[in-house]
Amino acid sequence: MVDFAGWEMPVQYRSIIEEHKAVRSAAGLFDVSHMGEVDVEGAGAQAFLNQLVTNDVFSLYPGRVLYSPMCRPDGGVVDDLLVYMREPNRYFLCINASNIDKDLAWMREQAAGFDVTINDRSNDYALLAVQGPRAETIVQSLTGAKLPILRYYHFQEGTVAGVQCMISRTGYTGEDGFELYHASADAPALSEALLRAGEPFGLELAGLGARDSLRLEAGYPLYGHELNDDLSPIAAGLGWTVKFKKPDGFNGSESLAAEKQNPDRRRVVYFRTGDRRIVRPDTVVQDASGADVGTVLSGTLSPILGEAIGSAVVPSTAVQNGLHVDIRGKSFTLHLVKPPFVELKKSS
Amino acid sequence: MSEIPADRRYAKSHEWVLNSEDGVVTVGISDYAQESLGDITYVEVPGVGDTLSAGDVFGVVESVKAASDLYAPVAGEVVAVNEALDAAPETVNQSPYGDGWIMKLKVSDPTEIDALLDDAAYAAEVA
Numbered sequence: 001m002v003d004f005a006g007w008e009m010p011v012q013y014r015s016i017i018e019e020h021k022a023v024r025s026a027a028g029l030f031d032v033s034h035m036g037e038v039d040v041e042g043a044g045a046q047a048f049l050n051q052l053v054t055n056d057v058f059s060l061y062p063g064r065v066l067y068s069p070m071c072r073p074d075g076g077v078v079d080d081l082l083v084y085m086r087e088p089n090r091y092f093l094c095i096n097a098s099n100i101d102k103d104l105a106w107m108r109e110q111a112a113g114f115d116v117t118i119n120d121r122s123n124d125y126a127l128l129a130v131q132g133p134r135a136e137t138i139v140q141s142l143t144g145a146k147l148p149i150l151r152y153y154h155f156q157e158g159t160v161a162g163v164q165c166m167i168s169r170t171g172y173t174g175e176d177g178f179e180l181y182h183a184s185a186d187a188p189a190l191s192e193a194l195l196r197a198g199e200p201f202g203l204e205l206a207g208l209g210a211r212d213s214l215r216l217e218a219g220y221p222l223y224g225h226e227l228n229d230d231l232s233p234i235a236a237g238l239g240w241t242v243k244f245k246k247p248d249g250f251n252g253s254e255s256l257a258a259e260k261q262n263p264d265r266r267r268v269v270y271f272r273t274g275d276r277r278i279v280r281p282d283t284v285v286q287d288a289s290g291a292d293v294g295t296v297l298s299g300t301l302s303p304i305l306g307e308a309i310g311s312a313v314v315p316s317t318a319v320q321n322g323l324h325v326d327i328r329g330k331s332f333t334l335h336l337v338k339p340p341f342v343e344l345k346k347s348s
Numbered sequence: 349m350s351e352i353p354a355d356r357r358y359a360k361s362h363e364w365v366l367n368s369e370d371g372v373v374t375v376g377i378s379d380y381a382q383e384s385l386g387d388i389t390y391v392e393v394p395g396v397g398d399t400l401s402a403g404d405v406f407g408v409v410e411s412v413k414a415a416s417d418l419y420a421p422v423a424g425e426v427v428a429v430n431e432a433l434d435a436a437p438e439t440v441n442q443s444p445y446g447d448g449w450i451m452k453l454k455v456s457d458p459t460e461i462d463a464l465l466d467d468a469a470y471a472a473e474v475a
Contacts, residue, residue, distance in 0.1 A: 016412045017387045017438075209386075209412060276390040276437070278410055300412060301389040328392070328408065 016209035026202030027132030034097035044115035060085035071252030126187035131177030161193030174218025219339020271334035288322030358470035359421040424453035
């Protein structure tokens with residue numbers, strides 16, 4: 001168990017690699033109750049959120065989920081989050097556990113002038129994620145909700161094993177799956193029901209370690225690594241989440257537009273090395289001439305590929321210039337890859 | 349509770365030494381060490397013929413969590429390394445005292461072996 005943002009959480013239950021493989025081949029159950037939840041409601045909620053985040057909240061409709069960075073005016077990222085539209089004027093956010101206090105302070109400050117209420121619901125909700133190709137079969141066995149017609153990045157209210165849930169077809173593994181928001185008191189009953197229902201289908205408990213290697217294999221950013229106060233969504237390769245054409249502008253729009261025009265801007269790249277030695281975060285990245293040009297942000301061994309994968313930040317101009325790292329005196333070329341590193345079978 | 353066989357000696361840095369009578373010892377890492385490291389992803393072994401002093405770094409065991417140096421528990425010349433670990437480093441997790449051995453050393457001074465911890469002393473060390 002490790003301390004994570006004040007939560008005592010398992011890095012692994014059995015083996016990070018075995019849990020990872022179970023999610024890719026069958027299913028995994030993650031307890032991600034540490035994530036923060038926030039209700040944003042009121043006549044001004046939509047306009048407020050559209051100013052707050054870089055993606056287009058006007059594209060939502062009830063039952064739709066949106067991923068977005070939340071930037072400061074200088075383009076740095078306060079957090080990345082999911083926006084759920086429950087109904088007009090009622091939205092729900094899922095935010096990173098380590099950022100809850102910072103996010104709430106930021107949102108309340110930004111809410112000035114908007115007709116909106118912001119309520120921290122983080123302690124009211126527990127969150128269980130069932131992820132993997134067998135996730136639909138497992139969750140369907142416990143619910144009357146019609147999961148085959150619940151599309152990726154959509155959600156609905158329903159009961160799972162008799163527990164009232166927000167059933168969200170989302171996840172952080174690159175596999176099909178569900179995230180089930182429910183009252184904290186119901187978490188033990190729901191997790192036991194899911195484990196029982198999942199056992200015949202190979203469902204395994206999966207910890208923080210597998211969650212990290214799965215998200216990296218899928219090429220998803222992790223706040224504090226590929227996104228942070230100093231690394232913008234443009235740098236992180238998340239330009240698709242920044243909707244410059246939103247008519248009323250948004251926090252960071254000008255800085256991010258300027259950054260996009262800068263040919264020498266920093267860029268997050270994903271790499272594999274062809275070797276099993278893990279390239280650890282903070283490892284220096286050098287170019288062909290041996291000059292230090294960047295830093296590794298995330299690194300692990302891909303359990304599926306059997307080789308080291310990771311991400312690094314380098315100037316755009318250095319990307320084609322023989323990037324390599326040194327591990328214990330031996331040089332390894334970074335082979336750049338457009339993620340995902342493995343073929344993913346997300347629901348569409 | 350990790351397994352600590354009584355047939356061998358241990359270093360505080362969690363390597364074990366199994367003495368056979370011909371002056372060659374087998375070296376690996378303890379069950380406690382492999383359990384603490386978690387999934388082992390890579391083992392860097394020394395070169396056959398390398399000469400090591402007691403306390404020298406002779407290799408690295410990497411897991412998803414961390415990379416840890418391996419220290420020679422006794423001085424000697426490397427006479428064999430476990431090449432199977434290259435393709436299957438998880439063998440160290442599965443069989444730390446058997447197939448997961450790391451190297452064999454021709455010891456220079458057998459009294460160094462006696463100076464290492466016995467199973468009871470090592471058990472106290474990791475308790």
